[in-house]
Amino acid sequence: MSVSANDSPKMNLRAFLAKYSVLIAFAAIVIFFAVASPTFLTLANLFNVLVNNVVMLAIVALGLTIVISSGGIDLSVGVSVDMASMVFVMLLAAGYGGVAGVGGGLGAALIVGILNAILITRLNISPFLATLGVLFIGQSTQQLATSGGQPIYLTSGYAADQFNAIARTALFGVPTPVIVLVVVAVAVHVLLHRSVFGRYVQAMGAQPGVAWYSGIRVPRELSLVHMLCALLAGVTGILLSATVKSYVPLSGNAFLLDAIGATFIGTTLSRERKPSVIGTLLGVLLLAIVKNGLLLVGWNFYWQQVGIGVLVFLVLAASFGLRRASH
Amino acid sequence: MQTAKSEIAVSMTDISKRFGPVRALDNANLEIERGSILGLVGQNGAGKSTIIKVLAGIIRPDSGTIVINGETVTSLSPPSVEKLGVHFIHQDRLLVPTATVGEAVFLGHEIGLGPFVSRRAMERKAADLLKRFFGMELPSGNLVKDLTTAQQKVVQITRALAQKASVLVLDEPTAALVKREVDSLFDVLRRLRDDGIAVVFISHYMQEIEKLCDRVTVMRNGTDVGTVDPRQTSIDEIISMMIARDVGEMFPKRSVTLGAPVLEVSNLRLGGSFENVGFNVRAGEIVGLTGLLGSGAKEIVQCLFGLKTADGGQVKVEGRELSLSTPVKAVRDGIAMLPEDRRAHGVALGLSVRENISLASLRRYSRGGMVSRGLENQAVDGLIKELSIKTPHRDALVRELSGGNQQKVAIAKWLSCQSRVYVLDEPTVAVDVGAKVEIYNLLNRLAGEGAAILLLSSDLLELVGVCDRVLVVYRGKLAGTFSGAAMNSDALLAASSGARTVKEAAA
Numbered sequence: 001m002s003v004s005a006n007d008s009p010k011m012n013l014r015a016f017l018a019k020y021s022v023l024i025a026f027a028a029i030v031i032f033f034a035v036a037s038p039t040f041l042t043l044a045n046l047f048n049v050l051v052n053n054v055v056m057l058a059i060v061a062l063g064l065t066i067v068i069s070s071g072g073i074d075l076s077v078g079v080s081v082d083m084a085s086m087v088f089v090m091l092l093a094a095g096y097g098g099v100a101g102v103g104g105g106l107g108a109a110l111i112v113g114i115l116n117a118i119l120i121t122r123l124n125i126s127p128f129l130a131t132l133g134v135l136f137i138g139q140s141t142q143q144l145a146t147s148g149g150q151p152i153y154l155t156s157g158y159a160a161d162q163f164n165a166i167a168r169t170a171l172f173g174v175p176t177p178v179i180v181l182v183v184v185a186v187a188v189h190v191l192l193h194r195s196v197f198g199r200y201v202q203a204m205g206a207q208p209g210v211a212w213y214s215g216i217r218v219p220r221e222l223s224l225v226h227m228l229c230a231l232l233a234g235v236t237g238i239l240l241s242a243t244v245k246s247y248v249p250l251s252g253n254a255f256l257l258d259a260i261g262a263t264f265i266g267t268t269l270s271r272e273r274k275p276s277v278i279g280t281l282l283g284v285l286l287l288a289i290v291k292n293g294l295l296l297v298g299w300n301f302y303w304q305q306v307g308i309g310v311l312v313f314l315v316l317a318a319s320f321g322l323r324r325a326s327h
Numbered sequence: 328m329q330t331a332k333s334e335i336a337v338s339m340t341d342i343s344k345r346f347g348p349v350r351a352l353d354n355a356n357l358e359i360e361r362g363s364i365l366g367l368v369g370q371n372g373a374g375k376s377t378i379i380k381v382l383a384g385i386i387r388p389d390s391g392t393i394v395i396n397g398e399t400v401t402s403l404s405p406p407s408v409e410k411l412g413v414h415f416i417h418q419d420r421l422l423v424p425t426a427t428v429g430e431a432v433f434l435g436h437e438i439g440l441g442p443f444v445s446r447r448a449m450e451r452k453a454a455d456l457l458k459r460f461f462g463m464e465l466p467s468g469n470l471v472k473d474l475t476t477a478q479q480k481v482v483q484i485t486r487a488l489a490q491k492a493s494v495l496v497l498d499e500p501t502a503a504l505v506k507r508e509v510d511s512l513f514d515v516l517r518r519l520r521d522d523g524i525a526v527v528f529i530s531h532y533m534q535e536i537e538k539l540c541d542r543v544t545v546m547r548n549g550t551d552v553g554t555v556d557p558r559q560t561s562i563d564e565i566i567s568m569m570i571a572r573d574v575g576e577m578f579p580k581r582s583v584t585l586g587a588p589v590l591e592v593s594n595l596r597l598g599g600s601f602e603n604v605g606f607n608v609r610a611g612e613i614v615g616l617t618g619l620l621g622s623g624a625k626e627i628v629q630c631l632f633g634l635k636t637a638d639g640g641q642v643k644v645e646g647r648e649l650s651l652s653t654p655v656k657a658v659r660d661g662i663a664m665l666p667e668d669r670r671a672h673g674v675a676l677g678l679s680v681r682e683n684i685s686l687a688s689l690r691r692y693s694r695g696g697m698v699s700r701g702l703e704n705q706a707v708d709g710l711i712k713e714l715s716i717k718t719p720h721r722d723a724l725v726r727e728l729s730g731g732n733q734q735k736v737a738i739a740k741w742l743s744c745q746s747r748v749y750v751l752d753e754p755t756v757a758v759d760v761g762a763k764v765e766i767y768n769l770l771n772r773l774a775g776e777g778a779a780i781l782l783l784s785s786d787l788l789e790l791v792g793v794c795d796r797v798l799v800v801y802r803g804k805l806a807g808t809f810s811g812a813a814m815n816s817d818a819l820l821a822a823s824s825g826a827r828t829v830k831e832a833a834a
Contacts, residue, residue, distance in 0.1 A: 195696050196689045203686055207675035213632075213666055214687040214740065215658025272677050272724070 021318040022268050022282050025311070029286065033293035040296050052243075053288035055177045056236045058281060061259035062188045063232030065280045068263050069192060070225045071205035072120070072127035076112060077259060079138030080230040081252030084109040084237030086142060089152050089247035098162040102238055109234025110227060112138060117223035127226075142249040153246040166242035177239050184232060189277040191228075201225060202274070261312050262287055268319035286311070335394075336361045336494045336525040337413065342381055342391030351377045352388065353549040359494060364516060364526040366536040366557065369546035369569055370787060370816075375529055378546070379496060383415050384408045396493070413494040414487030422479055424472035429453040431471050432486045456485050461515055477508030481515065488519075495519065496527040499620065501535060513539050531619050533562045533824040545569055562824075563817070570787070570816040578767055578792025585795070586610030589779035590748045592631070595640030600626035601803040604640070608748070608779040613770060615790035616783045618800030618823050627800065628783045631750050632664040633657040644748055658687055663741030665734070667752040673737040676726040680718050681707045683725050683736050688743040710739040714769065731762020738769060749773060749780045755789060767793055787816040799823050 017024065033040040060077050067074045088105030092098070112134060119130035143149045154160070169176045192198040200221045203211040212218050236255065241247055265286060266279025290311055294304045337359040344352040352374050359365055369375045380386040382393070384403035393400050395411045422431045429450030430437075438452065439445040453467040461481055471479060480500055487495055497516075501509045516526050516539065530536055536543055537557045544554045545568040552568050588607040596602040601623030608614045618624030630637040633651040642649050649660045657664070666672035674683050684707045685692055692703040707721050714735045718728055725733055734754060741749065751770075755763045770793060774780055784790050790797045796810040799822040807822045809815075 190697070194698060196693045196698055197696065199682065199686070199689055199698060202682065203675055203678065206677040207671070209668075209672040210675040210683075210686070213654055213664060213672040215655050216686070217655050274677075 018319050019269070019271075021315055022265055022279070022286065025315050025318075026282065026286055026289075029289060029293065029311075033289070033296065037293065037296040040293055045292070045296070049288050049292045051175055051177060053291060054284055055181045056239050056243075057255055057258050057262065057288065058181055058284040059184050059236045059239070060233050060255045061262045061280050061284050062184055062277060063229035064259045065263050065266070065275045065277060066188065066192060066201060066225055067127070067229045068275045069198075069205045070201045070222060071208060072222070072225070073131065073260075074116065074226060074229050075128065075131040075256065076116060076134040076138060077229065077233040078250075078252035078254070078256045079135055080109040080112045080233035081237040081240065081255055082142055082247075082250060083112055083138065084234035085241040085247045085252065086145065086152075086237075086249070088238050089154060089241050092159045092162055093152060093154055095158075098165060101162065102166075105238050105241075106231060106234045109230045109237060112233075113227035113230025114223075116226040116230065120226065121219035121222050139250055139253075146247075146249050149249040151246055151248040155245075160245065163242040163245045167239065177243075180235065180239065184235065185277055185281060188232075192277060197221065197224065205274070206272075258284075258287055258308075261308070265312060265315050268315060286315075334361050335359070336396060337382065338392075338394045339378065339382065340392045340394075342378060342388045342393075344377060344381065344386060344388045350549050352381070352391075354391075355546065355550045357382075357544060357551065358554070359525045359527055360542070361493070361525045362520055362523045363541045364520050364528055364539055366540035366543035367527055367529045367546065368531075368533075368536060368543060368565065370820075373546040373569070374549040375546050376498070377549075379415070379498060379527075379529065382408070382413065382496070409490065412490075412492055413496070414490070414492040416480065416483045416487070416495065416497045416500055422471045422482060424470070426471050428457075428465060428467040428469050428471065428474070428482055431482050432456065432467070432489055434486065436490060453485065453489075456489055457481070460485060460488055460518070475508065477504050477512060480504070480512060484515065484519075492524065494525045494527070496529075498529045499531070500528070501530060501532065509535070531824060533565065533821075536565075537562060563821070566817050566820050569820070578789075583611040583771075583775055585612050586777060589645055590631075590781065591641075591643040591646075593641045595627065595630060595637050595642065597623075597626050597630055597635060597637050600635075601800065604800075604805055606798055606805070606808075608781055610777045610779055611774050612796070613774050613780040613782060613794045615794035615797035616781055616800065617785060617787065617790055617797060617819060619785075622800045622823065623803040624783055624800040625752070628664075628750055628752050628781070631657070631781070632662060658744070658746075661744075661747040663687075663744060663746035663749045665737055665741070665749070665751040665754050667756060669730075669733060669737060674725045674733050674740075676733075677724065679722045679724055680711065680716065680728070680736055681721040684710055684739045684743055687740050688745075691743070706743060707739075710742055714739055714742075715765075729762070731765065734762065734766060735769070738766075742773075747778060749778055750783070751780065752783045753785065754782070755784070755786065763789075787819045790814075790819060791816055801825050 039045050060081065064074060064077060084105035087108040088101045091101040091104045096104070115134055116131050119125045119133070120127050146152065154163070166176060171179055192201065200211065200216050203214070203216065204218060204221065208218065233252070237252060240251070262283030263275050263280050265283035266281070267273040267275050269279040269282070270276060287308060290307055291304050294307050299307065335358060337357070339355070339357040341354045341356065342352050343350075343354055355374055355378050357378055367375050377386060381388045382403070384405045384407060393403065395413060400411070423434065426434065427446065427450060429446060429452070432453040433449045437444045438448045450467040454465070457463045457465050457467065463481065465478060471482065474482065484495065500512060504512065516528070520526055528536070528540060540557050542554055543557050543565060545552050545565060547569055555565065557565070586609055589610050590608040592607070593605040595604040604627055606614065616624050616627065626635060629635040631642060631651065633653045633656055636652050642651055644660055644662065647660070649656065651657050654664070670676060681703065685703050689698060692699055692706060704721065710716070711718060711721060716735045716739065717732050725736055728736065755766055770780055770782070782790065782794060791814055794814070796808060797814055797819060798808050799806045799819055801823055802825065806825070809818055809822070
């Protein structure tokens with residue numbers, strides 16, 4: 001690995017392209033849609049993208065970023081979203097207040113995380129299989145609890161007030177969900193990149209054997225990782241219910257693949273392919289803008305998935321391929 | 328040599344191979360005869376495994392001639408060597424655990440029609456072969472993982488024979504076997520020899536060499552120093568051929584006054600591995616620990632770091648009794664471990680020098696759970712300088728460092744913890760000679776600062792050169808403690824090979 005004067009400009013260009021493939025893709029896509037659709041670059045549209053497409057996905061993806069940093073995966077984030085949403089709405093429907101509803105919802109999500117932690121650290125099941133199992137169990141649980149998957153709509157004035165207090169308020173003109181995202185992003189950034197816990201997470205992800213041989217309490221730290229991820233997914237569940245004023249069973253799964261995609265797009269920012277908060281946020285923005293842009297230029301909903309698939313493929317391939325060539 | 332030319336199966340002449348500054352093979356010769364069992368002995372690093380890897384086509388020699396079955400071969404690769412009838416039973420390359428015996432025997436040479444494999448035909452044929460060669464009734468539909476280690480060896484040998492092997496090379500085949508299995512393996516090898524197959528047997532166990540081999544080639548410092556008949560040459564003579572006398576300045580001298588015992592181990596035992604192990608390491612003392620693979624020496628070290636939980640016994644550090652059930656506790660109680668597998672357990676290659684060095688001691692550089700980069704950088708820079716770790720900067724990835732410098736990072740991690748007891752597991756494996764000397768200097772300095780050091784090593788010269796005392800483990804028991812003039816490679820090798828039973832040697 002030489003960083004010497006004889007590196008040709010062409011090699012440097014390749015390295016540059018490899019490193020910033022996400023940013024370049026981002027810029028290209030923004031320009032493309034700005035030209036293709038007159039409404040794309042309007043403040044109203046961008047605001048809509050931020051509140052409706054970015055915030056909830058980003059919070060789930062930030063939780064997954066912690067898990068993926070530790071070398072694991074959580075396929076049950078959708079279940080955590082749904083559980084929080086379900087318990088929150090059910091508590092409101094039973095006449096409990098907003099605080100109890102939010103607390104109960106987050107608690108339900110946390111239980112999913114604790115279940116994952118037990119399966120992974122006590123029973124030594126691989127994160128992939130453990131969280132896949134929890135995904136199946138969680139889906140059935142919801143169907144059993146809602147007589148086969150009936151949505152719960154809350155239309156009472158009381159519930160609407162509670163929902164609006166979360167989803168429709170703003171502080172200095174910034175909507176509450178956006179503030180929640182900012183707080184979560186800063187917290188996860190500090191936790192992952194500045195704290196002792198974050199360093200342990202990085203070590204477990206880089207080489208679990210070294211973490212264990214360095215006296216790190218790997219089971220404990222991994223448990224925390226999975227509980228945090230589930231809790232963040234739960235935050236999204238609350239925001240989701242408050243926004244749509246209902247609980248729709250199994251709706252959380254829509255976040256899973258997008259969140260994984262966003263996190264991995266974000267890893268292309270780092271030479272060692274480590275997930276990061278900034279990378280994940282960029283990945284989420286990229287996916288949200290593509291979805292929105294394709295909608296604006298009139299693409300069918302089903303084609304959006306194709307567009308996102310191609311995008312993920314291109315960004316990762318460009319980053320991997322160019323980086324290999326530049327070394 | 329009275330042998331006719333046609334009886335020589337393999338002849339390797341003037342083979343040389345360098346790895347960077349290290350001369351692994353220096354004009355080495357090896358001659359393998361048909362219908363004879365050749366022992367190949369030498370210390371670690373003598374070149375045994377390198378010359379075998381050259382023959383296996385895994386390593387390409389810099390120069391030399393190889394003649395197999397009268398034909399001079401210029402370029403070897405693992406498949407081409409097998410086609411020439413030379414087969415290897417490697418020490419650690421095991422069979423696919425979930426294959427059946429039949430599948431394992433015909434792995435790579437499956438029987439069947441086109442792309443379709445007939446497992447039943449393979450199992451029937453494997454059963455035939457096992458019966459014919461070894462008189463063994465092994466249900467060939469059994470899975471490999473359900474067989475004993477000895478049975479797996481036999482399956483590996485059968486695979487070689489199924490492909491008409493004329494030369495069979497076995498690398499430490501008895502390391503994991505019990506006595507009875509060793510005897511039946513020897514019967515198998517003798518029968519093969521009588522059938523005219525050339526057998527090469529690599530072992531550290533001198534008694535086995537004496538019992539089994541017709542000839543023994545001794546290697547030292549990358550070359551062959553002689554081939555003898557073990558029935559006419561004593562084990563002591565063979566051992567003295569193996570040991571180089573010119574130790575030179577590889578091992579820096581030191582003079583330290585020893586303090587109070589820091590590590591006290593008594594009655595430690597682990598079922599199936601070792602029993603009744605007791606010893607002390609004093610402040611400033613470097614105590615060596617050695618034993619052959621499977622002797623239990625490794626497991627003693629693993630118990631001290633909580634990687635395995637001992638069944639009984641006591642471990643004290645500075646008078647305090649420890650419960651060593653996990654590395655978490657061992658680290659907290661001041662025990663540092665330099666593991667043998669550096670890449671899996673010692674340093675995280677994908678993390679920076681800084682992140683690796685501070686990993687075990689982050690609490691010292693943090694406030695309220697947040698890492699203080701200032702404190703961390705200061706400590707890390709100090710250690711990089713102190714150990715003269717060659718790295719472009721503290722944030723360079725450990726992957727980019729040389730093996731010796733990676734090992735220094737692993738040591739720095741524990742210096743940062745201010746550990747009192749250092750347990751080192753083969754710390755100089757796969758580092759070059761210059762880095763070795765630096766690591767020895769480092770050990771001396773650690774000891775000089777009052778640390779207690781336990782050095783597990785199979786490099787006898789290293790043990791003699793570095794340690795104040797050496798404990799030898801043989802088949803699960805402390806077979807002797809050597810110090811002063813009694814601590815020499817001959818005595819250590821003899822004790823660890825079980826050639827002699829040695830009483831506690833006086834200093």
